Amino acid sequence: MKIILAEHIGFCFGVKRAILAAEEAAKAGPIFSFGPLIHNQREIERLEKLGIKTITDKLQIKADDPILIRTHGVGPNVYTALNNEGRKLIDTTCPHVQKAQMAAKEAHEQGYQVIILGDKNHAEVQGIVAWTENKAVVIASLEELKKLELQDKIAFLAQTTEKEEKFAEMVKYLQGKTTDLKVFSTICPSTRIRQEAAAKLAQEVNLMIVIGGKHSSNTKKLAEICRNYVPTFHIERAQELQSSWFLDKFKVGVTAGASTPDWIIKEVVEQMEKINESKVEENFVEIQEKIDLQNVQTGDLIKGTIVQVSSDDALIDIGGKSEGVLPVTEFSNEKVDLKEHLQVGDEILVEVIKVDKEGNYILSRKNAYYNELMDKLEKAMETGEIIEAPVVEIVKGGLLVDVGIRGFVPASQVERFFVEDFQEYLQKTLRLRVIELDKEKRKVVLSQRVVLDEEHQKQKEATLEQLKEGQTKKGVVKRLTNFGAFVDLGGIDGLLHVSEMGWNRVNHPADVLQVGDEVEVYVLSVDKDKEKISLSLKQLLPDPWQEAIQKYQVNSIVTGKVVRLATFGAFVELEPGLDGLVHISRISKQRVEKVADVLTVGQEVKVKIMDIDTDKKRISLSIKDVEEEPEETEYASFLNQQTSEDSVTIRDLIKAGQDDIIKDKIK
Ligand code: SF4
Structure with a gap:
């Protein structure tokens, strides 16, 4: 045969509280209870031996003997009488019963017809009725309720030991009978x-x-x-x-x-x-x-079940036959309404902080919470877990975040860069790692920076891993210098040199880019060991040289402008961005000692395109070969027939522009 005990069994919170209070009071001498303290003869006998006596008449005791008021409670008349006698009272009225008494009293005072579901002969019910100046009506069944002459305003409550279904059935009935119905849930959980x-x-x-x-x-x-x-x-x-x-x-x-x-x-x-x-x-x-399980010790951490909640305290089943009280002050440091935070049936971790004189277990959610929280934070520190927490205050030297308690994030640990003003961080959620923890003092220091550093490093490694020459990547301009711009490609910056910013000369990077600009860049080179990346913008832009050169053919004769002289020849601009070289040997059929003897910068000249090297972007030009064109050949023979007075030098020809001279000469 297997014997199984019910999960909840024996002494309830109210009885346990009463017996402990009685035992404590009896240490100072006998105390007296009108009627048995509890409905258990053998326990009564045990209590008798401890000095807790049951009486039925005041005549049985002396004028100054202390009186114990039982869990069932009594009416106000009893308190008045006992107080008038100057007696010491040990009041063990169960808080649940007190709640019913006060509900009945207030409803009666407000003019409600108070109806109580219960046993009219039970001491508890009689006590509640007494709080209504004996006006409350006691009913034991729906039938009795139906026979009642109901008033407009009805307050309905029950003896603490009544069945909830029965109570609910009567509430339903009453709802159909009046529009002003106050229902008090007084049945003890x-x-x-x-x-x-x-x-x-x-x-x-x-x-x-x-x-x-x-x-x-x-x-x-x-x-x-x-x-x-x-x-x-x-x-x-x-x-x-x-x-x-x-x-x-x-x-x-x-x-x-x-x-x-x-x-x-x-x-x-x-x-x-x-x-x-x-x-x-x-x-x-x-x-x-x-x-x-009842031998609960102070300091024990217990997972309990909420059995009753009011605004100011909650009754917690802490296992076995034990229940404890969680006062609102032990729930939170803030002023809160417990009903908004706790629900009957929910589990809650509590710490037993003391057993009061009346034998109640006083519980603390705060203590249990802090212990649990400190353990969690410690674990998070050990495992490197990232905690998300909102910034709740800006303080000297950093930020305070809410991680269950106030955690401190030093200014240097907020970002990877210097932050001048933290105002915009207020209410922002940070992703943090615990870097210091003092469980005793409940102090925790956190860092977002270590999280960001780590993520940045990972991102950098991933970017570098897949980065290849010739790729086109998107990036953000992070920094400008005189020689170029640093572009963030995702955890790593590449250098976009000023010479790579366009096909035309760029004087300063700021002429083309600004910090924060999103750009598409071409990867010129990647050195993974040195983590150096060279980027180009111009590689992604159409090459004006290549476009412009399409218009020009080898052997064609065009007009250009001398833009630069060198010892080996002259550079002639065919159009902006498109220069060709007239080698010194191709300036004239005559021997030219110095380029400057025959050409000057800015001078317009006719040139023949001798060669175009599109890969090297080189154009070879010739002035002397212009002379060999048929029309120039005629012109040359014409010149041969001229007198010395008519003759012109090559320089004169070039300087004046051949066409004009030719025309002049033909005239
Ligand atoms: S009301 Fe509930 S807790 Fe109070 S004495 Fe009665 S059964 Fe026990």
């Missing part, structure tokens, strides 16, 4: 959680044992739920177990009411183990583990 766990378990086993006081309403409800699925026995103590119940049962579930202490659960389970010796060992360990 501990009850629901235990009920759900019991129902779930009951569907997996052959038999359920429900442990708890026979008068405990929540225990009775647990048994009722379990009976919907399997045979169920409601017991108060181990001695009630009968071996015949387990004869043909191989899986038995155990649950317990919210007022059942661990030690009774343990006793019952041990007794069940004895009944079926063979299969108990493993399960006892499980039981022990569950019960041990």
Whole structure:
């Protein structure tokens, strides 16, 4: 036989809190409770021994004896009476019950007809009714509700141990009856959680044992739920177990009411183990583990489940039978509404920061969060993980970013270049790497620059890898110098020399380009070892020389202008950008000693195109060969017939321009 404990079992938060508070108070002397502190006789007997006495009449105690108010709570009249007597009060009213009391009181004060779903004989319900000046109406069923004479304004709430479906059914009914309906969700989640766990378990086993006081309403409800699925026995103590119940049962579930202490659960389970010796060992360990879960220590980090949320605090199930309170101040340093951040059913990591005098586990999300965060940041530092974080503040020396806490990014670690003004970085998201971390002091220093450097290096390597001579690439002008422009090709810059910026002479790179310009460049050369790249713009531009030369043919005679003299000849410009050389030997049929003797810069001359070398862009010209053309031959013979007075020198001819002279001579 396998014994399985329900996931949520035994003492609820409110009962645990009450017992711890009572035990603490009883250390100073006996305390007295009107009625049993919880609905479990054996626990009452144990508490009696500790000095926590149950009374039914004030006559049973002395005038100054302290009074304990139970989890069920009491009406305001009781507080008044006890305070008037000057008694010390140990108030263990469960916060869930207090919530119901206050809801009823306020609704009543606002003129609402207060209707309570619950047991009118239960102390909790009677206490709530008392907060409405005994005006609230208690109903136990839909039928009773239907019989009620309803008013215009209705406030509806429930005893903390009521079933949610029943409550919801009545809410639905009331919605059809009034337009001013206030519904207060006062059903305790501990009850629901235990009920759900019991129902779930009951569907997996052959038999359920429900442990708890026979008068405990929540225990009775647990048994009722379990009976919907399997045979169920409601017991108060181990001695009630009968071996015949387990004869043909191989899986038995155990649950317990919210007022059942661990030690009774343990006793019952041990007794069940004895009944079926063979299969108990493993399960006892499980039981022990569950019960041990309650031994939560301060400083423990626990993943819990949110069971209830208000604006100011949240109730967290931290495993086993334990629940703790997460105050809003332990959730965040900011002033927040918890309801906007937490949802019932969500898991949350918390740290137990203390157990208060009343036995409540006080939890901190902040501490747990910081511990978790520091671990994450440490891991990110070790693995080099990139963290994205928005800039939240500009401070002296750098930026503050939000990485869960404020992280510092030094100014030098923001970019790969110097940043004068960080204003535009505010609210921008940076990609960062943790470079320093002090977990104790919760200080973290981050760098975007290392991320950028690394990416830049990778990009540079990739660009260099695929870069080849003769390629055409797009780039961005990064920097201008007197001798050229540096163009970013993607992580690496290439040099576009001023001489490569155009076919015509460029005096300064700034005449052609500006920083930031996108350009298409031709890769002239790549030195991967030295990471040197030479680029050209003009290679991608049409070559005016090649275009212009198309118009000229070898042997044709054209007019040009002497643009430069050299010892070996004269350069004659046929048109801008298209110069040819008249070698000294081709200036005249006569021997020419010095070029300057016959030609001057700016002089127009007729030249014959002797040769065009398109590869070397060289044009060979001749002046003397112009003379050999037929018309010039005639002209030459004509000249031979002239007297010395008529004769002209070659220089005269060239200077004047042959045509004019010829015309002159023909006239
Ligand atoms: S069952 Fe809920 S309401 Fe009742 S004492 Fe426990 S925690 Fe409080």
